[in-house]
Amino acid sequence: MNAEIIKYDEKGLVPAIIQNAETGEVLTLAYMNQESLNLSIEKGETWFFSRSRNELWHKGETSGNTQKIKEIIYDCDQDSLVVKVIPQGPACHKGTQSCFTEKLYENKETDSAVRPDAAFLFELESLIETRKKTMPEGSYTTYLFNEGVDKILKKVGEEASEVIIAAKNRDHGELSWETADLLYHLLVLLQEQELPLQEVLSVLKKRHAEKE
Missing domain, CATH: 3.10.20.810 (Phosphoribosyl-AMP cyclohydrolase)
Structure with a gap:
């Protein structure tokens, strides 16, 4: 350059x-x-x-x-x-991954627009991260962080079992629902452990590249 x-x-x-x-x-x-x-x-x-x-x-x-x-x-x-x-860590001096975390405006009419749904995982990660820092009253995510790692691990185990049961039942609706629950609780666990989702994805990408 x-x-x-x-x-x-x-x-x-x-x-x-x-x-x-x-x-x-x-x-x-x-x-x-x-x-x-x-x-x-x-x-x-x-x-x-x-x-x-x-x-x-x-x-x-x-x-x-x-x-x-x-x-x-x-x-x-x-x-x-x-x-x-x-x-190599949070970008913001406040400890968040991005400095852009506060929403000024949202157009609900665009909710049905096509977008990369996988990116929503990072949006959810950012929201969970914010919940961990602000601990708003009445939030289920706040409840999990207050209860600590043992409670979070228990929920991950429970949701993993529900995914297995749904798969055995060959029920796509149930499987989608339970997988969503599992992904959410895994993201909570990653935040509790201060492990960015991107690090997990980097491992997956590395494994994929090694097999190419």
């Missing part, structure tokens, strides 16, 4: 959208100057320019939540970037 073609604003900055290279989730919006962009390319990890501190900063330098860069692309005007990364 020829970084010289990037156009910076009057403050010498260019906006950079940080995106999970494997899931497509937008993680954060940051800014780079020419030096931080060059460092990012040289080191293979994200470096930014802090507008509030007026200094360069290496993402994850203190937290350990670095971002390995897979690809950097720029727009047609050459004045904004998309940085696709493999995150």
Whole structure:
């Protein structure tokens, strides 16, 4: 990549959208100057320019939540970037996978639109993560986290048994329902263990690649 073609604003900055290279989730919006962009390319990890501190900063330098860069692309005007990364932990300083967790507007009329349903697993993971941090009263997810790992493990075992029974009954409706319950409780378990779903999927992808 020829970084010289990037156009910076009057403050010498260019906006950079940080995106999970494997899931497509937008993680954060940051800014780079020419030096931080060059460092990012040289080191293979994200470096930014802090507008509030007026200094360069290496993402994850203190937290350990670095971002390995897979690809950097720029727009047609050459004045904004998309940085696709493999995150080594939460992107947000609040501890969430993405800085974008609060919903400002939702158009219910688009609910029936076609979309990659598998991406909903990451949406659900993010919601469960938020529940764990905020622990809203009356939430079943809050109840599970309050009860602790033993209760969560018990529910995973129960739902796995229900999946087996549904499969033996050859009942697709029942099997779909029980599998959904199992997936939900597995996501709760992963959050309790602080293990991102993406790590599990990475293992699956690695196994698949090894068999190709």
